Amino acid sequence: MDFIGQQSIIENFRCNMAQNALSHAYALTGPAGMGKRTLAHYLAEMMVCADTGKEAPCRRCRACKSFEAGINPQVQVIRSETQNILIRQIRELIDDIGIRPASGRKVYIIEGAERMTPDAQNCFLKTLEEPPPYAVILLTVSNFESLLVTVRSRIVHTRLEPYSIEELAKIGRANGKDLTGKEYLVHWSQGVPGNLLRLLGDTEFEENRKAVMEFVFHDDGFSNLKLNQYLSRKKELFPECMNILESIYRDALLVLCNVEDGLINSDKKNNIIEYAKSHKPIELTEKISKIQEIRSSLKRNMNYQLAVDMVTLEI
Numbered sequence: 663m664d665f666i667g668q669q670s671i672i673e674n675f676r677c678n679m680a681q682n683a684l685s686h687a688y689a690l691t692g693p694a695g696m697g698k699r700t701l702a703h704y705l706a707e708m709m710v711c712a713d714t715g716k717e718a719p720c721r722r723c724r725a726c727k728s729f730e731a732g733i734n735p736q737v738q739v740i741r742s743e744t745q746n747i748l749i750r751q752i753r754e755l756i757d758d759i760g761i762r763p764a765s766g767r768k769v770y771i772i773e774g775a776e777r778m779t780p781d782a783q784n785c786f787l788k789t790l791e792e793p794p795p796y797a798v799i800l801l802t803v804s805n806f807e808s809l810l811v812t813v814r815s816r817i818v819h820t821r822l823e824p825y826s827i828e829e830l831a832k833i834g835r836a837n838g839k840d841l842t843g844k845e846y847l848v849h850w851s852q853g854v855p856g857n858l859l860r861l862l863g864d865t866e867f868e869e870n871r872k873a874v875m876e877f878v879f880h881d882d883g884f885s886n887l888k889l890n891q892y893l894s895r896k897k898e899l900f901p902e903c904m905n906i907l908e909s910i911y912r913d914a915l916l917v918l919c920n921v922e923d924g925l926i927n928s929d930k931k932n933n934i935i936e937y938a939k940s941h942k943p944i945e946l947t948e949k950i951s952k953i954q955e956i957r958s959s960l961k962r963n964m965n966y967q968l969a970v971d972m973v974t975l976e977i
């Protein structure tokens with residue numbers, strides 16, 4: 663077992679494989695960075711592996727080895743070569759799917775299936791409905807609703823689950839990232855491994871966090887001015903800084919409710935406890951409401967500098 667997370671999906675496939683009850687087409691869905699593609703490739707290897715039991719993918723048999731070398735003829739990957747997945751690519755798939763393998767299954771992975779043009783999707787319908795019994799089609803798609811309803815009705819919708827904190831930490835380590843002292847990033851990833859890996863290499867996020875922390879914990883004229891200047895400099899920083907600010911107030915609220923486990927900013931626990939001591943819950947919820955109010959005013963085209971001033975003067 664070497665895929666981290668998504669065990670219920672994997673077990674479900676394994677179980678259906680053993681009972682010869684696999685569906686002919688699946689859509690693996692979830693936000694960007696969830697590992698849909700990685701999971702699709704893992705399931706494909708599992709489905710073509712010579713071992714049909716718990717060991718699959720065994721990584722030792724000929725099918726696994728050729729899969730890992732990217733030359734297993736029984737697994738085809740279709741992805742956009744330009745902006746879209748074109749009808750020509752789907753026609754090639756349809757031609758290929760008709761050729762019966764000597765043994766075992768054939769698996770087709772359509773990566774980023776929402777990129778299929780409407781023509782390509784329409785051309786695919788008949789095959790999606792009734793592919794040959796040896797074929798399984800896996801689509802990875804961020805937004806299931808973006809597929810034509812006629813396509814959606816022909817495939818099994820499988821949503822990836824958010825990863826647990828332990829799983830995310832394992833994924834970080836498996837990617838050679840050292841999480842020591844950065845465990846809080848796991849909370850910031852919202853169950854999405856791609857977010858974690860991005861944050862681990864993101865110095866701007868650390869700078870934003872430092873600026874916002876200083877504003878909250880020092881809470882004096884100088885730190886207000888500093889954050890004001892920081893945010894005025896670059897508009898793009900604002901949404902993330904507001905998320906950080908909100909997370910600190912939420913953490914302080916949790917502390918006031920005697921829930922100290924599960925703080926997002928767990929590395930600043932002592933500062934947050936100290937901060938919470940001098941605030942009432944109502945003050946914190948008002949601050950959170952204010953952030954939400956400023957966010958929506960900005961969406962309605964409020965002047966940016968005014969928004970920055972409101973954050974540093976009124977919160």
Ligand SMILES: [Zn+2]
Nearest residue numbers: 711720723726
């Ligand atoms: Zn194998």
